[in-house]
Amino acid sequence: MLTRHTDVLVVGAGPAGGATAAALARHGLRTLLVDGGEPGAAHDVALSAPAMDALRMLGVATFDGVWPVEGVDVRFGDGPARPLSGVGAAVCDREWLRTRLREVATDLGAALLPGRMTGCEPHPGGHRAVIATGGGQVAVLARHVVLATGSLPGRRPHGEGMAVVQRFALPERDSRMLLHLAPPSPADPHDRPAGIWIMPAGPGTCAVGAVRVGDRQESAADLLASAIERLAGADPAFAAARPLGELVSGPVSTGFAPSLAGHEGRLLVGDAAGLVNPFTGEGLGYALQSALLAADAIAAYPDDPGAAREAYVRRLARAYVGHFETARHAARRYHLAWRVLAATAHSDQPIFTLARRGVLSAGEAAEPVELHPDDRLYLSPFLAACAETAVSAVREEWPFIARLLTTGAGLRPASLLLAGLVAAGAHPQAELAGAGAAMDLAALGALSLIGAPEARVRERARGVDWESAVTVLACDFLLSQAARLVAESAPEASWAFSDWLAELTRIRAERIADPGTTDAGDLFAALFEFPVRIGAQLGGAGTAVMEALREFGGHCGRAFLLAEDVLALRGRPTRLATTTRAMLAARTSMIPQLLGMPGLTGMPGLTGMSGRTVADEPHVRATALAAASDACRGEIDLALRAAGRVPVARAARILRAHVLTISASIDAPSSDASFTDAPSTDAPPADAPSADVTERITPR
Numbered sequence: 190m191l192t193r194h195t196d197v198l199v200v201g202a203g204p205a206g207g208a209t210a211a212a213l214a215r216h217g218l219r220t221l222l223v224d225g226g227e228p229g230a231a232h233d234v235a236l237s238a239p240a241m242d243a244l245r246m247l248g249v250a251t252f253d254g255v256w257p258v259e260g261v262d263v264r265f266g267d268g269p270a271r272p273l274s275g276v277g278a279a280v281c282d283r284e285w286l287r288t289r290l291r292e293v294a295t296d297l298g299a300a301l302l303p304g305r306m307t308g309c310e311p312h313p314g315g316h317r318a319v320i321a322t323g324g325g326q327v328a329v330l331a332r333h334v335v336l337a338t339g340s341l342p343g344r345r346p347h348g349e350g351m352a353v354v355q356r357f358a359l360p361e362r363d364s365r366m367l368l369h370l371a372p373p374s375p376a377d378p379h380d381r382p383a384g385i386w387i388m389p390a391g392p393g394t395c396a397v398g399a400v401r402v403g404d405r406q407e408s409a410a411d412l413l414a415s416a417i418e419r420l421a422g423a424d425p426a427f428a429a430a431r432p433l434g435e436l437v438s439g440p441v442s443t444g445f446a447p448s449l450a451g452h453e454g455r456l457l458v459g460d461a462a463g464l465v466n467p468f469t470g471e472g473l474g475y476a477l478q479s480a481l482l483a484a485d486a487i488a489a490y491p492d493d494p495g496a497a498r499e500a501y502v503r504r505l506a507r508a509y510v511g512h513f514e515t516a517r518h519a520a521r522r523y524h525l526a527w528r529v530l531a532a533t534a535h536s537d538q539p540i541f542t543l544a545r546r547g548v549l550s551a552g553e554a555a556e557p558v559e560l561h562p563d564d565r566l567y568l569s570p571f572l573a574a575c576a577e578t579a580v581s582a583v584r585e586e587w588p589f590i591a592r593l594l595t596t597g598a599g600l601r602p603a604s605l606l607l608a609g610l611v612a613a614g615a616h617p618q619a620e621l622a623g624a625g626a627a628m629d630l631a632a633l634g635a636l637s638l639i640g641a642p643e644a645r646v647r648e649r650a651r652g653v654d655w656e657s658a659v660t661v662l663a664c665d666f667l668l669s670q671a672a673r674l675v676a677e678s679a680p681e682a683s684w685a686f687s688d689w690l691a692e693l694t695r696i697r698a699e700r701i702a703d704p705g706t707t708d709a710g711d712l713f714a715a716l717f718e719f720p721v722r723i724g725a726q727l728g729g730a731g732t733a734v735m736e737a738l739r740e741f742g743g744h745c746g747r748a749f750l751l752a753e754d755v756l757a758l759r760g761r762p763t764r765l766a767t768t769t770r771a772m773l774a775a776r777t778s779m780i781p782q783l784l785g786m787p788g789l790t791g792m793p794g795l796t797g798m799s800g801r802t803v804a805d806e807p808h809v810r811a812t813a814l815a816a817a818s819d820a821c822r823g824e825i826d827l828a829l830r831a832a833g834r835v836p837v838a839r840a841a842r843i844l845r846a847h848v849l850t851i852s853a854s855i856d857a858p859s860s861d862a863s864f865t866d867a868p869s870t871d872a873p874p875a876d877a878p879s880a881d882v883t884e885r886i887t888p889r
Contacts, residue, residue, distance in 0.1 A: 190319075193302075195221040197487055198318055198331035200306045204283070205459030205476035207290030211247045212484030214297035218491060221329060222294055223320055225305050232354045232437040233388050233396035234286065234473050235366065243477035248293050254285035256391055259364045263413040263549065265531035266372040267423065273549060278366050280388045280396070283566045286473075302327065309334060309453060315494055326355055333487050333494050334455040337480070340442040340465075350402035352441045352470045353409045353416075354386075356433040360393040361426050364587075368549065371419060373527055385416045394433065400470025402443055411437035443467035447506040449500040456483045462505075468549055475509075482508060532655035537771030540637040540663060541656075546766065558600060558850045561842050568607060568843070573618035575603040575625035582626065582670045590667065594629060600749065600764070600847055602628035602720040603740065607848075609724020612734055612840035621727065623678025627671040627686070628720040634667030635693050635716060636765065639788030682723050689719045709779050710747035717749065718742030737834040742842055744828035748851050751821035752780050755855045758814045764854075783816040784809070795832050818855055825852050 199210045202293075203426045210222040236244070236255065239612035244252075258278040262270040295301055304322035315332035340349075366823035369385040386398040398713040399416035401407065413436060450456065458464075459476030466472070486501035486503075530548065533541040560568065576594060584591040603625035607617055637660055669692065675686045696711050708714075725735050731757035749764075757760070757769040758780075825848050832844035 193327060193329050195219045195248055195331050197330050197333040199335045199337060201337035202291055204286050204290055204473060205480050207287060207294050207336050208247055208477045208480035209337055209458055209483055210294035210299040211290060211297055212481050214294055214299040216484060218487035220299040221302055222299050223302050223304055223306055226303050232282045232283055233280050233390045233431050235388055236281055237474040240474035240477050243481055244848060249289055255279045256280050256389060258366045258389060261366045263368045264532050265370050268531060268534055270367060271534060281388055333497060335458060335483055336455050336461045337458050338461050340440045340460045350400060350441050351435060351438060352400040353397035353413045354396055355413060355436045356394060356396050357430040358393060358433055359395045359430045364389040364397045400441060400465040409436060441465045441470060447502045451502050452503055456481050456501050509702040517564040529655045529659055533749060537768050539765040539767055542766040549678055558846050560846050564842055566632045571607055572604060574619060578625035579629045587666060602632045605720040606724035608840050608843040609721040609738055610728040612729035612738060612835045612837050613725045613728025614837060615728030620647040621678055627674040630667045630717055631671035634664045637664045673727060680801035685723055710750050713746035713750040714743040717746030737831050741828050741831035745848055748821050748824035751817050751824060752851045752855050754779055755821060780813045783820060784813060821855050
């Protein structure tokens with residue numbers, strides 16, 4: 190038998206395998222890619238924003254086979270469709286993608302071996318695999334083996350299901366992607382998710398895909414037929430949809446767990462690792478990301494397969510912390526999860542917007558604070574310990590919150606606590622990681638209550654008010670965990686922590702009762718001021734340093750909120766995944782007081798006390814953007830001045846880095862949309878507001 194030697198054997202030349210081979214070859218490792226050679230049927234797949242980023246990293250320079258998507262909407266049952274923010278997407282033919290990635294891999298030096306693996310066993314220094322080819326068998330001695338063979342039925346019985354997809358002629362379909370989540374069967378308390386995708390696939394063409402998790406006995410044709418029937422109920426145009434090409438189906442495995450990705454010494458990537466979202470059936474983005482993680486782990490330990498496997502498992506756990514636990518828990522409790530998601534689908538309250546992302550998409554990591562390299566090395570171990578402590582506190586019971594801790598705003602309160610410690614001349618201590626984690630959890634708890642009762646009286650359906658119930662439960666859980674961590678790690682700060690919570694409660698209650706009684710920025714000033722103050726207190730700071738830090742925290746918090754206003758008005762993603770309309774409804778926007786218009790709303794056709802709306806009047810919107818930008822820069826300047834009074838150079842640098850992160854977001858160019866919640870209108874330049882509104886701007 191012919192024997193070949195290689196550093197890494199990659200089995201499976203689909204997108205996951207091709208991406209893995211390309212990444213390994215880019216690292217300079219000898220890579221052998223086993224290609225079964227079975228051409229796939231023509232069908233379309235969705236490329237998420239993370240998937241597009243991964244393709245660029247792999248060197249896919251041209252996207253001639255990709256159909257851009259204008260946006261992604263999600264619909265729960267028969268409810269209205271609404272945008273799913275922070276996702277980004279495109280559509281391409283899977284065979285085009287497979288071929289392109291295989292070409293990139295071979296161009297970089299990976300070798301291609303047509304055939305299929307019939308056996309693999311441990312061998313001194315690695316593995317010995319047998320590949321059946323058209324001309325016989327080939328033995329391959331490889332130090333590392335990566336399996337990218339698609340779903341492996343039978344290994345994760347709790348998470349197996351089926352996916353189908355077919356192209357249709359539908360001339361009137363727009364170029365947005367739609368995710369439709371079917372309601373659970375009232376007759377089956379153990380019903381699992383059923384998701385339906387509509388993907389634009391070219392002029393007059395779309396692809397319809399469906400995924401169902403669970404052991405329901407259903408043919409691929411029946412699953413697709415039920416999907417089309419449900420879509421036709423919401424959009425009659427689908428009743429006339431004409432099939433193009435054949436129906437494609439296959440098994441899916443959604444039972445991802447990091448520990449299972451190093452099966453028998455081999456690294457599993459993509460579908461083979463169960464990296465499929467049970468709600469949506471999306472797995473391509475995870476396949477490409479896991480391919481990069483596997484290649485990086487092998488490149489870090491090219492001569493130690495065991496260490497590479499452990500590194501890969503750690504990287505997967507870090508990359509997807511809480512995400513698949515969230516999806517898996519929600520799938521097991523689909524009745525409850527669906528009711529909560531459906532009941533809060535209308536809400537742009539940060540906790541619900543971020544929850545939808547956590548369940549339905551991979552999410553986007555927050556932009557990091559740009560620290561000096563020496564400061565990053567100094568802070569990283571402590572911040573990693575804070576993150577691990579916070580995640581451990583919530584991961585088992587509320588896994589989606591663990592996901593938020595890794596994809597939420599990059600301006601973490603834990604890092605402000607650490608800045609306060611350093612400003613006092615102290616050094617980070619491992620036992621204070623619990624206090625840092627408490628700051629992160631408490632901030633999330635406070636943000637979960639951002640929102641105000643709607644002006645109109647909402648008609649309540651019989652049963653549970655899921656929106657209010659989840660808000661209260663999440664807040665109570667987060668604050669209780671934060672209080673526990675403070676008591677365990679820094680008991681001397683417990684009284685101060687309790688007083689801070691009381692202050693937040695007072696501010697929020699006053700804002701809801703009468704938005705004119707308190708400054709909208711007070712809440713965020715308190716959210717940023719307390720962590721840096723308590724850090725200084727724990728470090729034993731003097732009065733002058735404490736005062737400078739308190740001023741810094743207040744101005745930094747106000748700058749953060751004003752930056753949210755600026756980003757939302759420009760139509761750009763905000764750190765809290767919110768919108769101008771939602772901020773105005775929640776009474777947390779600074780715009781009404783900046784314009785001297787306390788009743789300003791963001792709802793088209795609705796007016797506040799001023800009789801004006803941001804959505805209806807582009808001049809008001811332009812003036813609001815100019816006022817918020819100027820006010821934000823003013824707060825940034827005051828925060829930088831306060832940081833300059835901190836005598837410890839490292840602490841001052843850390844504080845300035847936080848402020849400059851906020852500054853960078855408001856100085857970035859605007860998107861094409863000036864207001865995401867309103868119809869597109871031609872607004873005048875921000876420096877040319879209408880005179881009647883300008884006169885009512887309240888200076889700070």
